[in-house]
Amino acid sequence: MYPIWDVPYLSSALVIGLIASFHVLPSHLAVGALWVTVYIEKLAYLRNRPDYLDFVKRFTLLLLIFSFIFGSLSGIGIWYSATVSSPRGISGLIHNYVWGWATEWVFxxxxxxxxxxxxYTLGKVDPKTHIRIGYLYALAAWISMIIITGILAFMLTPGKWLETGDFFDGFFNPTYFPQLLARTFLMFGVAGIYGLTIASTLKKPTKLDLTKIISRVAFGGMILGGLFVIWYLSKLPQSAKELYTGLPYLSKLGKIALVCYLILVFYFLLTGFVIPRLNNLILTSLLMLLTFVGILCAEGIREGIRRPFIINYFMYGHQVIAKDLPAKNIKAEIEVIQKEGLLPRLGYLPDSLRKITSENRLEVGRIIALHNCANCHAFTEKGLRPLPALFGKLSPQSPEDIDAFLAALxxxxxxxPFAGNDEERKVAAEYLFTLIKK
Amino acid sequence: MAIGEYIKAMRDVAGLPSPPIVFDFFLVLTFTFHILLVNLVVGSLALIIWGRIKKEGYWIKLSSSLSRLVVSSISWAIVLGVAPLLFIQVIYDPFWYTANTLSAVWALAFLVFIALAFVFAYCFYLGGGYEGRGQIIWPFLSLALLLLAGIVIHSLTVTQLHPEKWPSFAIQNNTYISSGKYLHEFEIFRFLHFIFPAFAVTGTWLIFYSKYFKEKYDSAYLNWVEKLGAKLILVSSLLQAAVGILWLITLPKELNFISNPYFILALIVALLFIAFLFYMQKNPSQYAVPTALFLGITVFVMSIAREVLRMSYFGLVGYTFADYPVNSSVGSLVLFLLTFLMGLIVLYYVAIVAYRAGKGIKEVGAHQLGKASVTLMWLWIIIMVILGIYISLKNGTLF
Structure with a gap:
């Protein structure tokens, strides 16, 4: 096991979640934007409307700054945050999908x-060439989505990979196509809201024209995307569906995401077909925030219904292998750790902390507890699923009560299941007992 | 458990999808491109700052051009950094993940520094930097943050080289440090060895600049740029050699790196490069292409030598990637290699367009290549969709 990182109040997994959710905004913009922009550029030449090109220039600059500073860095940020939060999880993904990611890198x-x-070449090269360059960008960006969706979907529904360990069996998994199609069309909604933001800053005739065009494209994308979300939901494994209905916070996230979606669709409907002049900077800014909230909720659900796994059915949230994969000579670890203990695997620690003694019980208990819990729980009084409050609710009278709870996890x-042998579980319980306010 | 056993036990259970040497090759190759771009950014920012301090005609003009170069070069440096970041995690995972988790806060701060540096570079560019105006504070902050990011990644790399120290990094007063808030290592000469080439790379770029804009700018200015570039490469390379010797002296004796054939090769190439630099000073733009090629080869050979040095460090704790288990995935490797080839074709087309547009040619031509690029991209999509549908049907997972 690698050293474990503890993030007060948030938990390390939430750090990934926040960065990943933020990343969806610039990355989906990056994927959707130029389909819209190239289309508008074509219209500019067809209708002889050079004023449309002003939009193209501004939208592309926004894309350059937002997607290629914050988008690319938050993308790497997901890797880095996963590296420090869940190193064995990201390592597992990379060792299976390194060539997938390398392929994505080409794009x-x-x-x-x-x-x-x-x-830089807008107006400096012939329109045909310029549109082709934009088209190449749009294709490359979409292909990067085609690739990354395979890996994302794999985490929830590894499918046949659990038997074969094969790259493509895992990549083209049960939720791959519905998720890809849902993301593909919903990205027009994300691009649309940015497009409307830029359009709202233009002069009136151009503003109204482009508002209508962008809203209609975004509206169509959102409707089709919504339909594919329904297909995606129908393909979820039974365990995920049960978790969704069983955990109230997930259902709540679902309702918020739906409301955000409906408000956006309604806005595109209004500005696209009824009152284009309604579009203004304040509303689009608010809707941008709403888009982020919606995405945060949707991604939260996607992560939540995979619990308690990082890679469904294969690796637990505490980074312990749950299942044999004979095709790759991988053996489940959980039973071995429960028998032999976790401490022998913590080679990054000095020997003084790798044997339980009367002096180091609490400290070793803390380390064991961190390895088991810190990924998803805050160890602070307040925060995400805070352990002091959660254990406090159980009103334990002694560390033994917590130990019994851990044994039944x-x-x-x-x-x-708890990763550690009986003695380690006992010292973890002793430590966790100290967290509860008496 | 000795640290060597721990490291071996921490290798990913899935093994590698291709022989480790394939990853190592791409690691070194892509790192070479990445570091060239990083050096270009650092050198350009330093010249912009110097230009703003000097406030003379030529310097103002040059810093304007560099302001545009910097923003796009940061993008390139970032994207080219993705590949080595990926490959290092594949063959050196136990080192990479341990060092990063031990300094988790810094590993994340590294990206924040780059993001801010990027924003500040844009602040300069859009705030009038391209028109010869712009506040000096922006490139200054940008450079400072990039150097800070460099210190972080350097520290994380050196932490990987000393696994024997990890247990002492992990605890303080017999308490495990779970906050990840400390950086643990810093080697000044190693760090400088990565930073000094900034001026050599930027100098090379300046020579190309003077050649490329021959018809656009006046010749006195371009002569000045050309001479400046040539001088920068030479001085920077001499400093690089000096700091390289100091780094070599401070390396652990047991590595015996001085007698390593890869080091000797790198030394010979570097000395030949320096000799060439003295030779090309009189007419730098005539030697623009050989200079760039020679620079690229030198940096590549240096990268190989550094990689061999890393292997030597890891060898001290008994680690070699050579015995990493392989669970071969030929299909995914073929997917990458074919995509890589396709990417080169598409990039060649884009490069032609950008090159001709920069020269002021509006009808850039190369339409056949352009059409072929688009067709290849669609073909990629079609093949993947067919493959996806076939596999999904075979596995009964489509409907």
């Missing part, structure tokens, strides 16, 4: 080359 390079060429559908 990142194409994206960078084409987006700068597109921005595996019987909860959303919790992994």
């Amino acid at each position: 990142f390079i194409i994206e960078i080359a084409t987006i700068y060429a597109y921005y 595996g019987s909860f559908p959303y919790m992994p």
Whole structure:
């Protein structure tokens, strides 16, 4: 096991969650934006409307700054946060999908080359070439989504990979196509809200024209995306559906995401077909915030229904392998750790902390508890699923009560079994007992 | 458990999808491109700052051009950094993950520093930097943050090289430090060895700049740029050699790196490069292409030598990637290699467009290549969709 990182109030998994949710905004913008922009550029030439090109220039600059500073860095941020929060989880993904990511990297390079060429050569090269460059960008960005969706979907529904360990069996898993199609069309909604923001800053005739065009594209995308979300939901494994209905916070997230979706669709409907002049900077800014909230909730659900696993059915949230995978000579670890203990695997610690003594019981208990819980729980009084409050609710009278609870963890559908032997569980319970306010 | 056993036990259970040497090759290759771009950014920012301090005609003009170069180069540096970041995690995972988790806060701060540096570079560019105006504070902050990011990644790298120290890094007063708030290592000469080439790379770029804009700018200015570039490469390379010797002296004796053939090769190439730099000073733009090629080769050979040095460090604790178990995935490797080739074609087309547009040519041509690029991208999508549908049907997972 790697060293474990403890984040007060948030938990380390939430750090990934926040960065990942933020990343969806610039990354989906990056994927959807140029389909819209290239279309508007084409219209500019067809209708002889050079004023449309002003929109193209501004939108592309926004894309350059927002997607290629914050988008690319938050993308790497997901890797880095996963590296420090769940190193064995990200390592498991990378060791299976390294060539997938490397393939995606080729398209990142194409994206960078084409987006700068597109921005700097507007009006400087013939329209045909310029549109082609934009089109190449749009294709590269979409392909990067085609690739990353395979890995994202794999985490929830690894499918046949659990038997074969094969790259493509895991990549083209049961939720791959519905998720890809849902993301593909919903990205027009994300691009739409940015497009409307830029359009709202333009002069009137251009503003109204472009508001209508962008809203209609976004509206269509959102409707189709919504339909594919329904297909996606129908493909979820039974365990995920049960978790969704069983855990009230997930259902709440679902309701918030739905409300955000409906408000956005309604806005696109109004500005696209009824009153385009309604579109203004304040509303689009608010809707941008709403989009973020909606995405945060949707991604929260996607992560939540995978509990207690990082890679469904294969690796638990505390980074212990749950299941044999003979095709790759992988053996389950949980039973071995419960028998032999976790401490022998913590080679990054000095020997003084790798044997339980009367002097170090509490400290070793803290380390064992961190390895088991810190990924998803805050150890502080307040925060995300805070342990002091959660254990406080059980009103334990002694560390033995907590020990008994830890021993039974595996019987909860959303919790992994305790990783550690009896003695380690006991010292973890002793430490956790000290967290509870008397 | 000795630290060597721990490291071996921490290798990923899935093994590698291809032989480790394949990853190592791409690690070194892509790192070379990444560090070249990082150096270009650092050197350009330093020249922009110097230009703003000097406030003379030529310097103002040059810093304007560099302001545009910097923003796009940061993008390139970031995207080119993704690949080595990926490959290092594949073959050196126990080192990478341990060092990063021990300094978790810094590992994340690294990205914040880069993001802010990028924003400040844009503040300069959009705030008039391209028109010869712009506040000096922006490139200054940008450079400072990039150097800070460099210190962080350097520290994380050196932490990986000393696994024997990890247990002492992990605790303080017999208490495990779970906050990840400390950086643990810093080697000044190693760090400088990565930073000094900034001026050599930027100098090379300046020579190309003077050649490329021959018809656009006046020749006195371009001569000045060209000479400046040539001087920068030479001085920077001499400093690099000096700091390299100091780094070599401070390396652990047991590595015996001085007699390592890869080090000797790197030394010979570096000395030849320096000799060439003296030779090309009289007419730098005539030697623009050989200079760039020679620089690229030198940096590549240096990267190989550094990689061998890393292997030597890891060898001290008994680690070699050579015995990493392999669970071969030929299909995914083929997917990457074919995509890589396709990417080169598409990039070639974009490069032609950008090059000609920069020269002021409006009808850039190369339409056949452009059409082929689009077709290849669609073909990629079609093949993947067919493959996806076939596999999903075979596995009964489509409906």
